[in-house]
Amino acid sequence: MTRKFLEDAFAGESQAHMRYMIFADVAENEGYPKIAKLFRAIAFAELVHARNHYRALGNVGSTVDNLQKAIEGESYEVEEMYPVFNNAAKFQGESEAEKSTYYALSAEKIHEELYRKAKELASQEKDMELEKVFICPVCGFTAVDEAPEFCPVCGTKREMFVEF
């Protein structure tokens, strides 16, 4: 039962973290920079809580294990979840949901592939060779080392991409 509760708490903290990150941007745009700062700081506190629960669950493994978990999650989203959700949104004529699930599906395919490469290398105790990773802020499209002139999924310009 404690295990189930920790899983629920991890889910709750992860979603609170995410909501506060979203709310911070809204506050910033509405002219409340200090409230935005509060949201971002508390979002980090929720990350600390989520991490503690995740550790208490014994879920943090080695990088190879973590990559395997990541591959399984992405693969489930690519093979099952997003195709079904996207199809349902189309069927119900929900165009916003159709778009948000299509964007996610497109990116998860790339994520799965990148994590597979990473796992292959980490299994031989090698790091990846990438210098930079670029993320499209509109659809989550993910590119290694160079961003495309326009996002192939949603058309967003290179200048808008977020660099890691």
Added chain:
Amino acid sequence: MTRKFLEDAFAGESQAHMRYMIFADVAENEGYPKIAKLFRAIAFAELVHARNHYRALGNVGSTVDNLQKAIEGESYEVEEMYPVFNNAAKFQGESEAEKSTYYALSAEKIHEELYRKAKELASQEKDMELEKVFICPVCGFTAVDEAPEFCPVCGTKREMFVEF
């Protein structure tokens, strides 16, 4: 049904984001800085997906609405969720879970109070007056403007606090 699917997708993306943030730190510590970078970049892509789903749900309101939602979430955790989870962990002799739920409960009380202050001000179209927010990286304890010499909840030193 599309609504339920979007809610599930928001929950899934939020947890994927959080796992990748945790896995990034592990990769960093194990000597895989590039894999750590990949995890952090993809964590941001999952944030983009979660945000798109959240918007498609029509859940993003004004800052006053968002603060009200935040207060309700924190209040539920303070009044119901964490007291029950913490009690169950004690009852089952799960000391790690007892600690992680106690840490969270302690911080959520402060979060609720801070969000109430913020909402009062935002309702009058005023921002907060804070300069900085400090978060304890071990328990999520949250302090405005000045960090304590030692965290009152877990004893962590001031120098370790994360500043926003």
